Amino acid sequence: MMPKRGIGPVAGLIIFMLIIASLTVAVYTLSPKLVSMLTRHTPNTIFNIYTSQEDVIIEHKGGDSIPYSDLRVKLANKAINLSNSDYVVILDTSGNSSTFDVMDKIIIKCCKILGSVNKTVKLEIIYVPSSVILVTSTVNTLCVVKLSQGESPETAEVIINGGFEKGIIGWNISATHKRATVKVVNSSVEGETINILGVKVNNTPHSGNSYLVMGYREYREDGHAGEHEIVKINITLTIPKDAKTLSFWFRLQGWDSKIKNADAYDYFKILINGKDIDYINQLTLDNYTGLVVDKYGIGRDNTFLPWGHYWDSGWRKATINISKYAGKTIDFAIVMRFFSDNIARTWLCLDDFSIE
Incomplete structure (x- = not known):
């Protein structure tokens, strides 16, 4: 046991177009069974896209409704009319047949349209909102699906909101003490630096405008001395069959450190299905300078810089070998642990989660 110690319409249109332009294209394969799933965003909507034996299914998972008239589907560069019941089935559970709402599904009968899939073809799902006048040549492609019978699926992005540009959507958060900070920070709102206890703290994300902060930044710890305080985020992931690694960027900031080979003091852990990774x-890590990595987790090395001194690690990349989880569904979590002393604030910044 460790010892106790002490906008306007024009601007809105521009922002909308930038969001659309930032959406990435993903590639999938049609094979004889459900092979993989993609979660995609319009500016205010989340939906899943996945393949089955003969179909591509689009499922509304949350957020705003979308008029069916705003969705375009192209297969092998030919337009598919969503009202054509021979090729498209719409499972509407909301009772509003004109809009794509939560839990509604659009099923596209790709194999029936093609006759037999004996070549590689491309299915495009495009979002063209009728409420916005498009003044640029931006292609609003939400997803591209490559169809080729019997092949293995290619790796796809499966982490919802991995860069926290949509706030906390897709993630679960928890903390054992109310004073802990668990929030998404938008540096364009808060500024690139903030003042904490007289220190100018870098407040910039690894990319984009936002990142997640978890720990004690705004307040000191508030537990009983010697007590562990916990802050946790987690997400459920279906890992593609050919996935090899899960990567993310992290940044440790604050005044406390970790003792090597001991459960002290402030550090973070990575859990898969509730168990520590190896x-x-x-x-x-792309850079180990100033850090200690042991069986307990990752933290600032107390021999590098003792507690009581402010330190900023800068953004570091962590890469985890997840090949043994390929094709499986996992619970992925990051846990920040604090050894309460009600003195030294420490927090963890996270950004840009991805699977490759």
Whole structure:
């Protein structure tokens, strides 16, 4: 046991077009069974896109409704009319047949349209909102699906909102003490630096405008001395069959440190299905300077800089070998642990989660 110690319409249109332009294209394969799933965003909507034996299914998962008239589907560069019941089935559970709402599904009968899939073809799903006048040549492609019978699926993006540009959507958060900070920070709103206890703290994300902060930034710890305080985020992921790694960017900031080979003081853990990963053999960092990595987790090395001194690690990349989870559904979590002393604030910044 460790010892106790002490906007306007024009601007809105421009922002909308930038959001649309930032959406990435993903590639999938049609094979004889459900192979993989993609979660995609319009500016205010989340929906899943996945393949089955003969179909591509689009499922509304949350957010705003979308008029069916605003969705375009092209297969092999030919337009598919969503009202054509021979090729498209709409499962509407909301009772509003004109809009794509939560839990509604659009099923596109790709194999029936093609006759037989014996070549590689492209299915495009395009969002063209009728309420916005498009003044640029931006292509509003939400997803591209490559169809080729019997092949293995290619790796796809499966992490919902991995860069936190949509706030906390897709993630679960929890903390054992109310004073802990668990929030998405938008540097364009808060500014690129903030003042904490007289220190100018860098407040910029790794990319984009937003990142997640978890820990004690605005307030000191508030638990009983010697008590562990916990802040956790987690997400459920279906790992593609050919996935090899899960990567993310992290940044440690604050005044506390970690003792090597001990459960103290402030550090973070990476859990898959509730168990620690193998930090030595399964995890790779792009830069280990100033950090200690042991069986307990990752933190600032107390021998590098003792507690009581402010330190900013800068953004570091963590890469986890997840090949043994390929094709499986997992619970992925990051847990920040604090050894309460009600003195030294420490927090973890996270951004840009991805699977490759």
